Amino acid sequence: MKAGTAVVTGASSGIGAATARQLAAAGWRVILVARRLERLLGLQTEIGNAEVLATDLSSETERVRVFEKIRETDILVNNAGFGWYGYFSKMPWETVREMLRVNVEATVHLTQLFLPGMLARKRGHIINVGSVSGGIPSQGIAVYAATKSFMDAFTTALHRETRNTGVNVSVVRAGPVRTEFCESAVGRENGGHVPTERMGVSAEYVARRIERLIRHPRRVIYVPWWLGVTPWFELSFGWLEDRLGPLLLRRKERSA
Numbered sequence: 416m417k418a419g420t421a422v423v424t425g426a427s428s429g430i431g432a433a434t435a436r437q438l439a440a441a442g443w444r445v446i447l448v449a450r451r452l453e454r455l456l457g458l459q460t461e462i463g464n465a466e467v468l469a470t471d472l473s474s475e476t477e478r479v480r481v482f483e484k485i486r487e488t489d490i491l492v493n494n495a496g497f498g499w500y501g502y503f504s505k506m507p508w509e510t511v512r513e514m515l516r517v518n519v520e521a522t523v524h525l526t527q528l529f530l531p532g533m534l535a536r537k538r539g540h541i542i543n544v545g546s547v548s549g550g551i552p553s554q555g556i557a558v559y560a561a562t563k564s565f566m567d568a569f570t571t572a573l574h575r576e577t578r579n580t581g582v583n584v585s586v587v588r589a590g591p592v593r594t595e596f597c598e599s600a601v602g603r604e605n606g607g608h609v610p611t612e613r614m615g616v617s618a619e620y621v622a623r624r625i626e627r628l629i630r631h632p633r634r635v636i637y638v639p640w641w642l643g644v645t646p647w648f649e650l651s652f653g654w655l656e657d658r659l660g661p662l663l664l665r666r667k668e669r670s671a
């Protein structure tokens with residue numbers, strides 16, 4: 416697709432900020448969406464061809480405001496999201512509700528707002544930043560994994576609905592990425608340390624894969640690519656995780 420306008424949610428840090436930089440370097444005019452205004456303004460100064468919309472995507476009214484300001488975009492990267500680690504029974508309801516609103520509701524709502532225009536113009540690409548955890552729902556991340564499973568199912572169905580329309584819908588199933596994700600998870604009430612916090616690829620690596628996905632659209636990409644074994648792993652070794660997973664979580668709890 417020829418470079419045009421790209422909306423990136425969660426552009427104030429991590430994967431979103433790196434994707435915005437990558438797309439701007441490839442000639443896209445990027446619209447940066449997240450809550451932290453200073454971060455967005457700093458990124459705007461750095462990359463130049465960008466617009467800033469400081470928005471809390473957990474709010475329905477705010478999402479509509481974003482759409483009304485932008486109206487048309489060629490690319491929508493639904494990336495804003497956060498995690499929380501620990502026993503579901505100890506997860507505060509406010510955190511559950513916020514996670515469902517940001518990880519699920521904002522993705523569905525923004526997609527519904529922008530998709531009709533893309534279909535009318537026969538041009539567009541919606542990229543949902545998911546996670547391999549959507550396919551391996553591990554202990555400690557019950558709600559987070561469920562939000563990412565939702566993203567997988569939602570994307571797959573929409574990808575099929577939009578076939579031959581000129582619009583693509585894709586999901587990025589990322590493994591661990593070194594961003595502020597773990598810091599943000601542990602900073603929330605009752606939040607534990609995510610076991611993968613010291614692992615992962617860089618946000619820039621994910622951003623390069625996203626930019627390539629726009630040039631070569633596919634329903635799903637794994638980052639890194641070898642994590643494509645995860646659906647097979649869950650099918651073949653889910654029984655093993657049923658036994659070992661709870662022990663790992665208990666150990667993590669005890670050492671906290």
Ligand SMILES: NC(=O)c1ccc[n+]([C@@H]2O[C@H](COP(=O)([O-])OP(=O)(O)OC[C@H]3O[C@@H](n4cnc5c(N)ncnc54)[C@H](OP(=O)(O)O)[C@@H]3O)[C@@H](O)[C@H]2O)c1
Nearest residue numbers: 425427428429430449450451472495496591592594595596
């Ligand atoms: N890091 C990983 O290991 C990993 C692995 C797989 C998938 N992912 C997914 O990648 C995406 C990006 O995460 P990241 O790793 O880059 O973490 P990050 O550095 O913490 O970035 C999260 C982004 O989401 C934004 N966000 C959170 N709540 C928001 C809200 N209510 N309204 C608007 N924006 C909000 C944050 O901006 P503000 O705080 O400024 O609002 C921030 O820009 C998430 O969907 C995450 O689930 C991450």
